[in-house]
Amino acid sequence: MSSQPPNFPPDQDPNNRLRQAVRGAAAPPHLPVKIRQQLDQVRQRKATALWARPWVPVAALLVVGVAGGLMYRSGHRALPVNPQEVESAALLSNVSHTMRPGLDDHLHCSVYGGNPVPNRMPALAEAVQDLPPQFRELLAAVQRHIPEQFRIYSAHECLRSGRKFVHLQLTTDSQLLSVIVTSRGVDESFVRDKIIPSLAGAGTSIYQAKTLRFQMAALETRDYLAYVVSDLSEQQNLDLMTAMAPEIRLALEKLES
Amino acid sequence: MAGDLSGAQESSGIAQTASANFETEAMPHLNDLYRSAVRILGDPQRAEDVVQEVYLQAWKSFHRFETGTNCRAWLYKILFHCVHHHRRKWFRFPLLKETEEFLESSLTAPAVIPEQLTDADILAALDQIPGDFRAAVLLVDVEEFAYKEAADILGVPIGTVMSRLSRGRKLLREHLADVAQSYGLGRAAKAKQS
Numbered sequence: 001m002s003s004q005p006p007n008f009p010p011d012q013d014p015n016n017r018l019r020q021a022v023r024g025a026a027a028p029p030h031l032p033v034k035i036r037q038q039l040d041q042v043r044q045r046k047a048t049a050l051w052a053r054p055w056v057p058v059a060a061l062l063v064v065g066v067a068g069g070l071m072y073r074s075g076h077r078a079l080p081v082n083p084q085e086v087e088s089a090a091l092l093s094n095v096s097h098t099m100r101p102g103l104d105d106h107l108h109c110s111v112y113g114g115n116p117v118p119n120r121m122p123a124l125a126e127a128v129q130d131l132p133p134q135f136r137e138l139l140a141a142v143q144r145h146i147p148e149q150f151r152i153y154s155a156h157e158c159l160r161s162g163r164k165f166v167h168l169q170l171t172t173d174s175q176l177l178s179v180i181v182t183s184r185g186v187d188e189s190f191v192r193d194k195i196i197p198s199l200a201g202a203g204t205s206i207y208q209a210k211t212l213r214f215q216m217a218a219l220e221t222r223d224y225l226a227y228v229v230s231d232l233s234e235q236q237n238l239d240l241m242t243a244m245a246p247e248i249r250l251a252l253e254k255l256e257s
Numbered sequence: 258m259a260g261d262l263s264g265a266q267e268s269s270g271i272a273q274t275a276s277a278n279f280e281t282e283a284m285p286h287l288n289d290l291y292r293s294a295v296r297i298l299g300d301p302q303r304a305e306d307v308v309q310e311v312y313l314q315a316w317k318s319f320h321r322f323e324t325g326t327n328c329r330a331w332l333y334k335i336l337f338h339c340v341h342h343h344r345r346k347w348f349r350f351p352l353l354k355e356t357e358e359f360l361e362s363s364l365t366a367p368a369v370i371p372e373q374l375t376d377a378d379i380l381a382a383l384d385q386i387p388g389d390f391r392a393a394v395l396l397v398d399v400e401e402f403a404y405k406e407a408a409d410i411l412g413v414p415i416g417t418v419m420s421r422l423s424r425g426r427k428l429l430r431e432h433l434a435d436v437a438q439s440y441g442l443g444r445a446a447k448a449k450q451s
């Protein structure tokens with residue numbers, strides 16, 4: 001859209017020119033993110049409204065009682081009791097045991113608004129000020145490989161269900177992406193989950209999962225699990241993790257030694 | 258865990274499917290809706306608000322949408338509904354009526370089609386067309402909806418769409434001819450030079 005005097009081929013169809021002029025405008029980058037956040041809020045409200053119905057608490061108590069008994073027997077301690085937890089439990093049930101912590105943190109911190117995309121993007125120094133210093137190498141690895149349209153809006157340590165995560169939150173014009181690291185639990189291993197790695201090379205196996213629009217790629221080291229969770233395409237998400245994997249592994253192994 | 262929460266997960270599973278379908282069917286049309294809203298409302302901020310509302314309404318009534326039918330046309334129908342609603346709220350004055358007197362006064366001579374114009378010129382000329390005509394031009398010429406689809410979106414008979422489109426196109430070309438003339442281009446300028 002220039003304000004210079006006109007200059008285009010004389011035989012051009014005016015309708016084509018009109019289409020070209022109008023289609024030159026694209027939605028602002030933050031609009032899809034705002035819409036998705038708004039829809040997520042509506043979904044949550046809708047789920048909350050269900051609990052206002054008089055018969056629901058009674059039915060829920062019954063379900064919770066039965067489920068509690070069954071969960072107790074199968075060794076689980078945490079029981080999802082609010083609608084958001086129920087929804088996330090449903091999503092988490094679609095992925096393997098070892099994949100769950102990364103998805104859980106992404107859902108609650110990035111998607112459900114625990115730490116949402118700010119209206120004003122902070123400068124990098126401000127965004128990463130809460131990142132524990134020992135994870136600076138992880139940050140550097142992410143910065144080196146992340147496509148340039150992504151911006152880091154937060155790098156911090158967070159707590160979810162009593163578990164600590166290092167969480168790098170990134171956003172592009174319409175997508176959310178998390179790079180998450182957490183200590184590996186004794187019963188957590190993709191190998192033990194019998195998941196076949198999507199890619200394996202240079203001592204790093206990468207494991208993938210998907211639920212709804214969330215794509216996950218993950219790797220494990222002796223003491224840590226690292227995840228890339230995003231709403232990119234499956235291939236883009238995998239490519240990103242593949243590019244970062246050697247340096248993430250190296251950074252985590254330094255912490256282990 | 259899956260077994261323990263089967264009831265909740267079943268309903269949540271349905272919600273997930275709906276979310277996935279909505280994401281696949283509706284979100285790809287965001288740019289189309291936004292640029293149309295900007296041209297119709299003439300204000301990017303209002304266009305953003307309206308497009309957000311469109312997606313909210315679409316989400317709430319997505320259960321009524323039949324997968325495989327034209328989601329884009331359905332979203333445009335919601336867009337025009339929201340635009341009419343917001344116009345009443347924001348402007349509180351009557352829109353230009355499509356009276357024969359007005360049309361006659363607007364269509365005094367056959368329109369000149371200018372040969373060279375910038376995108377900015379074209380958009381400025383489009384913005385000068387009365388709203389109803391502009392909507393028809395946007396839907397049919399820009400977004401390439403069929404007359405029948407445009408009629409359904411606007412909630413008017415197909416004949417009205419064709420009439421508005423024809424008049425909208427003529428007005429647009431007249432405005433463009435004026436702009437071209439101001440640049441020293443087009444038939445009038447050539448006549449002046451000779």
